[in-house]
Each structure stands twice: as structure tokens, then as C-alpha cells.
Amino acid sequence: MNTCSYCGTLVDEKYKHCSRCEALQVLELAVDATENDIRSARRMLVKVWEPGRFEDDPKLKESAETKLKDINSAFEFLTSTSMERSPDQRPKYANSYKASQGASANPQTTATVEPAKRSAFGKIAHAILSWLWPTIKISFAVATFAFVVLLGRYLWIAFDAPEPTSAAVTTGYGDSQNGGVKWLEAPKIRFLEAVQEDLRRLGLQNPAPIQKTEPTAQKANNQHPDKAHGAPRKVLPYITIGSTKEDVVAQQGSPTESSEDKLVYGKSELYLKDGSVIGWRIDAAASPIRVKLWPGAAVDPTLTSFTVGSSKDVVLVVQGTPTAFTDDSFEYGGSEVSFHNNKVISWKNDPASVPLRAQ
Numbered sequence: 001m002n003t004c005s006y007c008g009t010l011v012d013e014k015y016k017h018c019s020r021c022e023a024l025q026v027l028e029l030a031v032d033a034t035e036n037d038i039r040s041a042r043r044m045l046v047k048v049w050e051p052g053r054f055e056d057d058p059k060l061k062e063s064a065e066t067k068l069k070d071i072n073s074a075f076e077f078l079t080s081t082s083m084e085r086s087p088d089q090r091p092k093y094a095n096s097y098k099a100s101q102g103a104s105a106n107p108q109t110t111a112t113v114e115p116a117k118r119s120a121f122g123k124i125a126h127a128i129l130s131w132l133w134p135t136i137k138i139s140f141a142v143a144t145f146a147f148v149v150l151l152g153r154y155l156w157i158a159f160d161a162p163e164p165t166s167a168a169v170t171t172g173y174g175d176s177q178n179g180g181v182k183w184l185e186a187p188k189i190r191f192l193e194a195v196q197e198d199l200r201r202l203g204l205q206n207p208a209p210i211q212k213t214e215p216t217a218q219k220a221n222n223q224h225p226d227k228a229h230g231a232p233r234k235v236l237p238y239i240t241i242g243s244t245k246e247d248v249v250a251q252q253g254s255p256t257e258s259s260e261d262k263l264v265y266g267k268s269e270l271y272l273k274d275g276s277v278i279g280w281r282i283d284a285a286a287s288p289i290r291v292k293l294w295p296g297a298a299v300d301p302t303l304t305s306f307t308v309g310s311s312k313d314v315v316l317v318v319q320g321t322p323t324a325f326t327d328d329s330f331e332y333g334g335s336e337v338s339f340h341n342n343k344v345i346s347w348k349n350d351p352a353s354v355p356l357r358a359q
Helices: 019-026 035-048 058-079 120-159 166-174 179-202 245-252 312-319
Strands: 257-259 262-265 268-273 276-281 324-326 329-332 335-340 343-348
Touching (some): 019 058, 035 058, 245 262, 276 324, 312 329
Antiparallel strands (some): 262 268, 268 276, 324 329, 329 335
């Protein structure tokens, strides 16, 4: 078995990506695309690849028809339910598109039909770029070398100063809590002065003299720049145990209901304690939310099923993140796995919802 390099799902050894990620590549979408993203991408690509636009060029028209079949096949796969397809079903592409297939894939299919559909202008641009590319590479190498040499010169000037005596060190570090910053101020000034001197020699500009300011305790205690300027919060791709309420709102937007211990998004709920996520109950069909639990210990990634006595970590690797959970159970839609002392003791399988991979 292989692991999908995009989402981490276990896939057959002859593939590098799972069927969902493969279909998302056809629609030119990221792995965290929502259903709205999928439908919007399909509408746009259908307009772009409308065969009627290429009536004057039979080859382009044929390529457009093939691409359109691939788009529709990927869209149907991504919007179908688990009841409408078998667990190992993959999209069927008209032009044998297999971006995720392994060594058996035809190398010529790793790129799509771009050479066939490239316009005359694109061909000219490609020819010009191919002709200029050696010159561009040489210029880039020369520029990189010059930059490294120049940077080395400035650093040499900045730190080419006598070693401080013990008394100087004592003075620099002992006068105040800012002693270390004061001691580094001189190399910084010399570095900037060398840059400005070179700019003056080249006649590019005549910058104002650098102000040699001394740091103060007040400056050292100023607010962090990120906080002072309101740095944007990083939006994580998943919600997990320990995610803050702010993380959830940044990713999912404003909830339909909110309280100190719960955030509600449609039919899905996230449970909070002290402002952090401690659990959830997700309705993947009506109100999907991207949640993630990771195993707490190393587990054989080739496992394809669990059984009585398997650990919670094994169930997480085989079955994935549950839609709801407690200390004694994992729920996967209508299916449920029961635990005692972190070991599987029984399960209830609902194939119509999320079938369990249990033996």
C-alpha cells in the first residue's frame, strides 16, 4: 500500500494519489477544496473547454472534447456519494489522465494536452523563451555570484572591528538590560554605511545619513510588531483538539450558534472548554467541517482493517478521523466503534453511511 502524498490516505500500491486528489487535480483544485469550489471550477472549465470555440481547428476541438470528458468524469466522481460508487472506484478519464499513477503511467500523460491546444501566440512565446533561456540562466548565475560577493564584503566591513576588551565587554553588557543590543549597533551601522557609500559612487541615490540611535528600555518593552500592526492569523487546514475558538472562526467563519462551550455550524457542532476545542459531532453531508485526529503512537501504515483488541491509533490509521468521539467510542456517520481501555471491544457497521473496515 502507498500513502497519498497530498492527503495521507492509504491507496493501492500502483497509485501515488487517492482517487479524490486525482480528480481534484483534473479540476485544478487544492486538496482542501469544498463542494462549492468543485462546482465553481467545473463551471469555469466547461466554459474554457467548450468544443464549439475551436470549430476552425479540428485538433484543438478534439483535445477540448477529451478534456471536457475528463472534467465531467472528475466532477461526477467528486459529487457522488459513497452509496453511488464502490470504495475502490476511481474516475474514468477519456484521455487516460493519471496524474497520480506510478511507474506504469505513460510519461506523455503527466502533462495534459497543452502542446495540442497551445495557441500560435503561445508557440511563439515558447520558442522565444527557449532561445533566451540559456542567457537567462547565465545572467541569473552571474547575478547570484555578484550578490554573494557583495554581501560578503558588507559583512566583512560590518564586523571588521577590534575585539572588545574585558572592560568594554563589561561596559557593553553591564550598564543596562539593553547592553547586548548596544554592542551590536556598531556593526549594523557600518553595514548600512557601506551600502550607502556604494550607492553614492554609482550615482543611484544620495540617501540621508543613518541616525545612530541608542536603544532604550522603553523601546525594548514596546509591543511586539506583529501585535502592533495586527498581523493576520494563520488559517490552519484542519480543526483538531486544542484549536482555539479564534482558529475555528478564522477557518469556518461565523457560526450559526455560539456559546462558551459550543460552536454550531448548521448540523455540525464543535465542543469547547476554556476556549479550545475538546470534541465535535460532524454532519459530513449537510454541514462538513475539516477536522483531524492523529495517532498518538507509530502504527503500521499498511494496515487495511482493524479487529477486536486493536488500539484507537490503529482505528485512526485504518478508518480516519471520526465524525464524533468520546473516551469509549468513535462514530463514523451511522457506524460506531466501541473501546475499553483504548482497545476495540465491538462495533456497529452502517454500510449505507460510512462502512467500517473491520474484521
